[in-house]
Amino acid sequence: MWGRPSGDCRSFVKKTATRTGKDKLPEAARGFGPRWYEKTWRRSTIDMHIPDWDPKFLSEFDVEKYVDAFVRSRAQSVLAYAMSHTGLFTYPTAVGRQHAALQGRDVLGEMIDTCHRRGIAFEVYTSVIFDRWAFDTHPEWRGIDARGQTGFEFGPDSRYGLVCPNSPYREYVRAWTRELCERYEFEAVFFDMTYWPGVCYCEHCQKRWAGEVGGELPRIVNWTDERWVKFQRTRERWLGEFASVATGTVRRYRPGAAVEHQSSTFPASWLKGASHPLVVQNDFLSGDFYGGPLQGSFARKHGGELTPNRPYVFATSYSTTLIDHTGQKSEALLEAKASAAIADHTAFLFIDAIDPVGTVHVAAHDCMGRIYQKLAPYYRELGGERVADIAVYHSLDSKFDLRENGRNVAGLGESDTHTPSAMNVADRLITNHLPFTIITARQLDQLARFKVLILPNVHHLSPAEARAIREFVRNGGGVYASGGSSLVTTAGRRLKDFQLADVFGASLVKADWSDRVHYLTPTGTGAADFTGWEPKYPPLSKGHGFEVRARRGAEVLATTTLPWPAPQPSLFSSIHSNPPWVQTGNPEVVFNRFGKGRVVYCASVLEDIDGLRATFIRLVRRLQPEFAFEADAPAAVELTLFAQKDRKRHVLCLVNFQSQMPNLPVDGIEVRLRLPRRVRSIRQLPDGQPIKFRQQKGVLTFTAPRLRTLAMFALNHG
Ligand SMILES: [Zn+2]
Numbered sequence: 001m002w003g004r005p006s007g008d009c010r011s012f013v014k015k016t017a018t019r020t021g022k023d024k025l026p027e028a029a030r031g032f033g034p035r036w037y038e039k040t041w042r043r044s045t046i047d048m049h050i051p052d053w054d055p056k057f058l059s060e061f062d063v064e065k066y067v068d069a070f071v072r073s074r075a076q077s078v079l080a081y082a083m084s085h086t087g088l089f090t091y092p093t094a095v096g097r098q099h100a101a102l103q104g105r106d107v108l109g110e111m112i113d114t115c116h117r118r119g120i121a122f123e124v125y126t127s128v129i130f131d132r133w134a135f136d137t138h139p140e141w142r143g144i145d146a147r148g149q150t151g152f153e154f155g156p157d158s159r160y161g162l163v164c165p166n167s168p169y170r171e172y173v174r175a176w177t178r179e180l181c182e183r184y185e186f187e188a189v190f191f192d193m194t195y196w197p198g199v200c201y202c203e204h205c206q207k208r209w210a211g212e213v214g215g216e217l218p219r220i221v222n223w224t225d226e227r228w229v230k231f232q233r234t235r236e237r238w239l240g241e242f243a244s245v246a247t248g249t250v251r252r253y254r255p256g257a258a259v260e261h262q263s264s265t266f267p268a269s270w271l272k273g274a275s276h277p278l279v280v281q282n283d284f285l286s287g288d289f290y291g292g293p294l295q296g297s298f299a300r301k302h303g304g305e306l307t308p309n310r311p312y313v314f315a316t317s318y319s320t321t322l323i324d325h326t327g328q329k330s331e332a333l334l335e336a337k338a339s340a341a342i343a344d345h346t347a348f349l350f351i352d353a354i355d356p357v358g359t360v361h362v363a364a365h366d367c368m369g370r371i372y373q374k375l376a377p378y379y380r381e382l383g384g385e386r387v388a389d390i391a392v393y394h395s396l397d398s399k400f401d402l403r404e405n406g407r408n409v410a411g412l413g414e415s416d417t418h419t420p421s422a423m424n425v426a427d428r429l430i431t432n433h434l435p436f437t438i439i440t441a442r443q444l445d446q447l448a449r450f451k452v453l454i455l456p457n458v459h460h461l462s463p464a465e466a467r468a469i470r471e472f473v474r475n476g477g478g479v480y481a482s483g484g485s486s487l488v489t490t491a492g493r494r495l496k497d498f499q500l501a502d503v504f505g506a507s508l509v510k511a512d513w514s515d516r517v518h519y520l521t522p523t524g525t526g527a528a529d530f531t532g533w534e535p536k537y538p539p540l541s542k543g544h545g546f547e548v549r550a551r552r553g554a555e556v557l558a559t560t561t562l563p564w565p566a567p568q569p570s571l572f573s574s575i576h577s578n579p580p581w582v583q584t585g586n587p588e589v590v591f592n593r594f595g596k597g598r599v600v601y602c603a604s605v606l607e608d609i610d611g612l613r614a615t616f617i618r619l620v621r622r623l624q625p626e627f628a629f630e631a632d633a634p635a636a637v638e639l640t641l642f643a644q645k646d647r648k649r650h651v652l653c654l655v656n657f658q659s660q661m662p663n664l665p666v667d668g669i670e671v672r673l674r675l676p677r678r679v680r681s682i683r684q685l686p687d688g689q690p691i692k693f694r695q696q697k698g699v700l701t702f703t704a705p706r707l708r709t710l711a712m713f714a715l716n717h718g
Contacts, residue, residue: 032121032187034256035309037077037284040121040347041379042372043313044075046360047322047353048125049084051132052100054356059101061358067114073350073365074372077121079190080111082180084125085160087133091183095176097133101358112184123188123258124180128165128173128246130193135161141169144202146219146410152198162197165242166204174245181253188283189254191246194261195272196235199409209234221412222405222492223459229492232270233397240277247281258283264315266396267302269414275396276441279306286313288351290321293340293657297638298426300344302394302438304386311382314341315349318364325353328364332662332709335371336655339710342375343640343653345382377686378712381651384644387628388437390429390620391450394422396440397490398459402513403544417513417543417605421456421482424607425616431635432617435628441465447472451624455481457605462490466499473503474595478623482602484511484546504601505554505592510547518545519561519580520588520604520612526557529589529618538580539611545604550587557589557619560603591622598623626674633669637707641673648718650675651685654704654711669704677717685712 046069050057070078083089088099091108098104108124115122135142135150142150143164151158163169180189201217209217213230222228247259264287265274279285285307289299296314303312316337320327329337334350341348350368354360401415422438429436439446447453447468455461455469458481466486473479479500486499487508494511501507521538522530533539538561550556563578573579589606592599600619607616629641629652636658642651652671656663673679679700682691691713693702704711 034258036121036187037258037347038309038311040076041311041382042075042376043077043079043347043349044070044073044365044368045079045125045315045349045351046070047351048081048090049086050099050354050356050358051086052088055101057101057356058099058358061101061107061354063107063110063114066354066360067111067118067120069352069360069362069365070115070120071118072362073368074376075120075350077123077187078115079123079125079349080115081125082108083127083176085127085130085132085193087127087131087135087161089176093176093179095172095179109184112186121187123190124184124186125190125192126177126180127192128194129163129197130160131163131169132159132161134163134169134172138163138169141167142202143197143200145198146201146408148201154197164200164202164204165196166200166208166238167202170242170245174249177246177249178253181250181257186254186257188258188260189246189250190286191243191259191261194239194243194246194278195265195274196239198271199235208238219409221407221409223400223402224405224488224492224494226492229460229490232273233490235273236275237277239273240275240281243278243281260284260286263287263303264289264299266306267299267394267419268399269416269419270400271414279308279442282308284309284311284313286315286347286349288315288317288349290316292659293336293638294423294427294430296337296340297344297430298423298438300341300346301386301426301436302440304344304346305437305439305443311345311347313347313349314344315351317351317353318368319353322353330661331367331371334367335374336657336661336663336709338371338375340638340655340657342378342382342710342712343638343655345384345386345640345642375710378710381685381712381714382642384642384647384651386437387641387643387650388435388449389451389624389627390434390436390454391439391443391447391452392422392425392429392436392454392456393458394419394438394440395458395460397462400459402459402484403515405513418457418459421605421607425454425456428607428613428616430638431613433629433631433633433637433639434617434620435639435641444468447477448475450477452478452480452620454620455479455485456607457483458485460488460490460492461486461499463499465490469500470503473597473599476596478597479503479599480602480620480623481599482605482607483544484513487511501551503592503594503599504590505551505594505599506548506587506590506601506603507551508546509549509586512546513544515543516545517542517563517578518604519563520558520606520609521561521580521583522558523556525555525591526589529557529622530615531618532614536580539609539615541604541606541609543605543608545588548587548590548601548603550590551592554590554592556587557591557600558587560584560586560588589619628675629671629673631669631671634666637666637669639671648716650715650717652713652715654707656707656709663709666707669707671702671704673700673715674698675700675715679715679717681716683714683716685714
């Protein structure tokens with residue numbers, strides 16, 4: 001019997017609070033209710049994927065020192081290991097195998113007790129699908145790619161052991177999840193790596209497909225082939241069903257605990273299979289990201305809308321990348337990342353990695369502790385609803401690249417030509433300081449929240465999505481759409497015309513997703529939108545573009561000009577380039593009025609063209625001239641706005657995130673706001689310094705004091 005005596009952590013925390021005085025405890029110590037995560041903004045983890053084939057590994061692991069690192073980082077909650085990618089457990093499991101160095105000790109129990117004693121909420125880390133022990137012990141569970149090999153993208157010699165979630169492995173997951181839940185009291189379980197590391201062709205997947213659909217598993221990628229698309233939707237459903245084994249077991253045996261699965265995969269490509277069936281297996285979403293400020297901003301808005309409960313959790317590492325064990329992000333960079341998370345009202349999870357012998361790099365946690373301490377007063381100001389006039393539509397069904405149609409899945413990468421377009425839109429909106437968010441089909445019934453909806457090269461759109469978008473425009477909404485948006489259904493059926501042709505004011509003549517050089521030549525009507533470009537010197541697109549015709553009543557703002565045709569490699573008109581040559585008159589950009597709304601349709605993916613950043617914003621302004629906020633600020637400054645009805649105020653954040661750290665401070669940023677209610681005072685948070693402002697004809701204007709990294713303002717209505 002491996003059970004351990006465990007008291008009720010909540011009553012224990014209460015006792016501790018009485019003894020030491022409430023004010024001296026970290027916020028988390030005030031009790032972990034079932035929704036403990038709602039106010040848990042500061043989180044930490046220490047990666048612990050250490051094998052046990054060398055007796056030195058984890059030989060110096062010390063629970064007190066380990067938990068002390070979390071205390072140093074001032075974390076309100078921790079994510080600590082019950083097991084890892086190695087598949088080895090930190091407690092004496094009866095289901096799997098414990099790490100040899102721990103010699104039967106219940107290290108997990110000790111970690112939970114020590115964290116609770118120190119007022120820190122405990123989330124149990126587990127790894128699924130990436131399980132080296134299971135892979136080595138059960139070859140029949142292994143995932144097999146289209147070439148018949150294991151390891152998927154990491155190759156057959158990978159250090160990771162990748163098993164198939166359709167194999168009997170899922171019963172093993174069910175068993176250890178139950179064991180965890182029956183033995184320990186914790187606040188949450190995190191199932192890391194709940195995604196497809198590749199397209200699996202193992203015997204279990206083949207058998208399921210044959211039984212559920214019939215025939216052989218498809219091997220040729222084709223996003224306009226209904227059978228291939230059915231395979232992808234099935235992979236998404238299978239993944240959600242696998243996740244439900246884990247989530248359902250926690251719900252059954254530890255119903256008070258929250259559940260989350262790895263969620264950085266939702267903006268990632270189709271290959272990983274993360275879609276709506278997986279979302280519903282989470283209480284809240286979190287994801288780890290290692291890119292720049294745009295990726296972070298996109299991920300937090302995306303996750304903040306997709307998560308079943310807020311806050312979304314944005315995670316990043318102390319190390320510059322996960323493969324660099326000793327790399328260090330500068331304190332200024334970490335502070336900028338944590339500040340940007342605050343601006344998006346998301347929790348922050350700090351990731352460090354344990355040393356093979358089990359020691360912890362204390363300086364990393366001291367660094368994070370200084371940042372969390374500095375930022376702590378801001379966290380109590382967070383919450384409410386984001387004010388976003390513009391919604392960028394990210395379709396979880398469209399995370400692929402139609403140029404890959406006809407290719408064998410063996411050796412295929414993760415190309416996606418929808419998400420980067422959505423990110424480019426986000427980039428244009430951030431740098432022009434306009435209020436936006438990223439939505440998915442989850443927000444389909446909430447479109448009335450927004451004034452403008454952007455459909456960036458949305459490859460697949462369901463009839464229900466098309467209907468909701470049509471109604472949105474009919475009722476006065478503005479839509480910007482590009483490329484093949486609405487031509488192919490989410491079942492993979494390619495239609496004769498766009499589902500939204502009437503809304504776009506454009507009908508399809510010819511679809512072609514291949515890349516080619518062409519030019520977007522402004523017409524007289526579109527001249528102002530293309531300020532800076534002339535018909536003789538039009539902007540170039542290297543991506544795909546559709547041939548369309550404008551429908552009655554639509555205005556053409558730009559037409560296609562073809563380059564010098566270069567009939568033979570040696571025949572050129574200019575040695576480096578193929579300049580504009582043949583004006584076709586085919587519509588490139590069409591402006592249409594539909595119902596009470598306005599629409600811009602671009603046959604090319606205009607938002608991907610760097611030289612048309614300003615044009616893109618002018619086209620958005622055609623749809624909606626007034627926004628909740630605007631600002632005169634450098635491109636590196638992002639603004640966010642949240643409405644807090646219960647506190648009778650709006651909270652505005654300015655975050656300065658430059659490409660080189662430390663940030664140069666910015667002076668004299670003028671902010672203009674149009675809020676539904678009159679503002680009585682503005683206070684800079686957290687100190688409460690009053691800020692002077694003007695309010696005229698519904699527009700409030702103020703100049704922000706010097707911005708270093710983060711500035712927060714309460715716009716008080718009461
Ligand atoms: Zn499989």
